[in-house]
Amino acid sequence: MARSDVLEPGTLPPGTGELRARVREFLAATPFTPRCDCWLTGADPAFSRRLGERGWLGMTLPERYGGHGRSPLERFAVIEELLAAGAPVGAHWIADRQIGPSLLNHGTEEQKHRFLPAIARGECFFAIGMSEPDSGSDLASVRTRAERDGDGWRLHGTKVWTSGAHLAHAILVLARSAPKDTDRHAGLSQFIVPLPAEGVAIRPILGLSGEHHFNEVVFDGAFVPDDLVLGRPGDGWRQVTAELAYERSGPERLLSTFLLVRLLHARADGPAARRALGALTARLWSLRQASLAVAGALAAGETPDVPAALVKDLGTRFESEVIEVVREHAGVEPDPASADPLARALAEAVVQAPGFTLRGGTNEILRGIVARGLGVR
Amino acid sequence: MEPLEETANTILAEDDPWPALEESGLALAGVPEEAGGSGGDLADAAVLLRAAGRHAAAVPLAETGWLAGRLLAESGLTVPSGPLTAASGDVRAVRDGDGWILDGTLRRVPWARSAHRLAVLTTTPAGGLVALVDPSRLQVEEGANVAGEPRDDVVLAGVRAEAAAPCPVDAAELRRRGALARAVQLTGAMRGALDLAVRYAGEREQFGRPIGRFQAVQQALAELAGEVTVADVAVRAAVRAPDDPVAVAAAKANASRAAGRVAAIAHQVHGAIGVTGEHVLGRVTARLWAWRDEYGNEAEWADTLGALAASASDPWALITGS
Structure with a gap:
């Protein structure tokens, strides 16, 4: 096999330890309720603004756009601290993780100045409109269409599973702007729609727990002026797939249930529980090295699509494994209303778990990417 | 190279x-x-x-x-x-x-x-x-x-x-060195098993096409590649920090755990040809089965890590090393 399949370990830049310590101090001094899967379920706009004040949003964006010119690996350290603590990072998550880099790469100067500083302050949250009722894994089949109208476009169609659309200040929509021809990846474009907007209806899709994180977003002729098209019309597929690189293999693909490990640690008093804790530690330590290695490769300008896909496959399955292991040793039943934080966290985790291996590309799709990388597909 | x-x-x-x-x-x-x-x-x-x-x-x-x-x-x-x-x-x-x-x-x-x-x-x-x-x-x-x-x-x-x-080295340190050596050897053998399985899936034909064309086989190979890659990068990180007891314990525990899964998938892909005495796969997988237990298997190193975690105030600090 080719040498390029080997991942070299990633190294955090000097000074990261100090940065990490400051995040830990902040977390210790800031009241919040830790949650499992906090980057989806823990939306707290005030908390997001506090992170913005400290310079921990838009970290990698240039200073001229309100960012902080830090390396992606410094951001890695900050977000893994927030996730490991179960902090409420859901409100800004999508804007900080992928919209910022995407706007920086494809946006106009005007778009960058309009959105990036607000994203870095924690005052502009984004949703991302990709999945549709009939388009999940087969994303290129989206049917939301953009029709030319004067100096802009009108959107028609329905997006689903849109996380945080009800809190977002804008949504980035993938739509078909030219009829499908032989190249099904051609003719797709990305549109920025500030919210709320005329012709956009946002309705809750309640999750298994009955909580409201997802939405259905219906576009009924909403108008998007030309200056809010992201990148070049027709380039949507290339832009979206590049965006997915930021979405895969980050610490959020390993740590969605780490809160359970922390809570088990606090009561792991027998040898069996300690062994379980040690086994989870070994696996997480190793997966984190892989995640860090992919982050290092991304920061070095490489495109580690295949390693990113396989880290997400193994990482998200680990997130579910944590639940099963902790259940064995918890000595409590999952209970969403319990005063016991472990019983409550278990209840949160079990209902979120099915999503771990679905979102951002199902694990079957990811393994297909890996198989292609191996040359068997 | x-x-x-x-x-x-x-x-x-x-x-x-x-x-x-x-x-x-x-x-x-x-x-x-x-x-x-x-x-x-x-x-x-x-x-x-x-x-x-x-x-x-x-x-x-x-x-x-x-x-x-x-x-x-x-x-x-x-x-x-x-x-x-x-x-x-x-x-x-x-x-x-x-x-x-x-x-x-x-x-x-x-x-x-x-x-x-x-x-x-x-x-x-x-x-x-x-x-x-x-x-x-x-x-x-x-x-x-x-x-x-x-x-x-x-x-x-x-x-x-x-x-x-x-000698400045004690028995515990010698055992840790042995564990790291076996972990490195395991990742080499795992890559050998992956190479063999990928090659075989491309060559062996059933139902008129290479078995690697079947999604079921592709998914298995992808899991195999995932385990190999994660084990490998973790062991490489431990080789850079051989005196870090957490790094070595975690890397060996993970490599030992992965070895069994890797051997099982590689054999499943090879079918019966892989279980014959003269096939090279068996030389690789036998080493996976041997080395995963030498100088401490995943359970023993999990005990070590569990004890370290239990005496730490925060298990997360153990993961990040700071």
Whole structure:
């Protein structure tokens, strides 16, 4: 096999330890309720603004756009601290993780100045409109269409599973702007729609727990002026797939249930529980090295699509494994209303778990990417 | 490919690589030149171990340089030529004039019967001691691991050490070094299993097409590649931090855990051809099954990590190392 399949370990830049310590101090001094899967379920706009004040949003964006010119690996350290603590990072998550880099790469100067500083302050949250009722894994089949109208476009169609659309200040929509021809990846474009907007209806899709994180977003002729098209019309597929690189293999693909490990640690008093804790530690330590290695490769300008896909496959399955292991040793039943934080966290985790291996590309799709990388597909 | 890796893969793919390893000095990679080694660091030595694992080479490479060679060099002793091995165990060392007399038994010593010298790590009231003995003059009870590699019991009955010196390394550290060596070898063997499975899936045809065209097989191969890649990068990170007890324990536990899954998938992809005695896959997977249990399997290292975690105020700090 080719040498390029080997991942070299990633190294955090000097000074990261100090940065990490400051995040830990902040977390210790800031009241919040830790949650499992906090980057989806823990939306707290005030908390997001506090992170913005400290310079921990838009970290990698240039200073001229309100960012902080830090390396992606410094951001890695900050977000893994927030996730490991179960902090409420859901409100800004999508804007900080992928919209910022995407706007920086494809946006106009005007778009960058309009959105990036607000994203870095924690005052502009984004949703991302990709999945549709009939388009999940087969994303290129989206049917939301953009029709030319004067100096802009009108959107028609329905997006689903849109996380945080009800809190977002804008949504980035993938739509078909030219009829499908032989190249099904051609003719797709990305549109920025500030919210709320005329012709956009946002309705809750309640999750298994009955909580409201997802939405259905219906576009009924909403108008998007030309200056809010992201990148070049027709380039949507290339832009979206590049965006997915930021979405895969980050610490959020390993740590969605780490809160359970922390809570088990606090009561792991027998040898069996300690062994379980040690086994989870070994696996997480190793997966984190892989995640860090992919982050290092991304920061070095490489495109580690295949390693990113396989880290997400193994990482998200680990997130579910944590639940099963902790259940064995918890000595409590999952209970969403319990005063016991472990019983409550278990209840949160079990209902979120099915999503771990679905979102951002199902694990079957990811393994297909890996198989292609191996040359068997 | 880096030149060292290329050289290592060329030599270790040979039927009997040991003479070339000795002639080139690579048998003692990672051992300082002033002690008789060929220099280089642990990462260089790991390149060789990985290649040995990948080609399922039956050589005492980890034992000669990584374990015995470094131990002797750190104790100020000259590293003898020839294959070496190292062990610690229930052995008592008693002063006799200016030398030492050793009594006791060492269990499952790797390659004892074919080692030119055995480095015995023991303790005296004055501290750690490493003593060199010639195993051909000792009582050796032959044993083996699943891969047929010698794992012999050695009885030391009043044997006089050829050379001895105070040693800064204790038995726990020797075990940790052994675990890291086996972890590196495991990742090499896992990559060997992956290479074989991918190649076979592309060649073997059923229902009129290569079996690698079937999604079920593709998904299995992807899982195999995932385990190999994660284990490999974790072990590489541990090789960069060999004194970090968390890193070594985690990397070995994960590699040992992955080894079973990797062997199972590689065999499933190969079908019945892979379980015949002459097929190369079996040489690789037998080593996976052997090495995952040597110097501590995943459960033993999980216990170590669990104890470290339990005594830490925050398990997360253990993961990040700060």
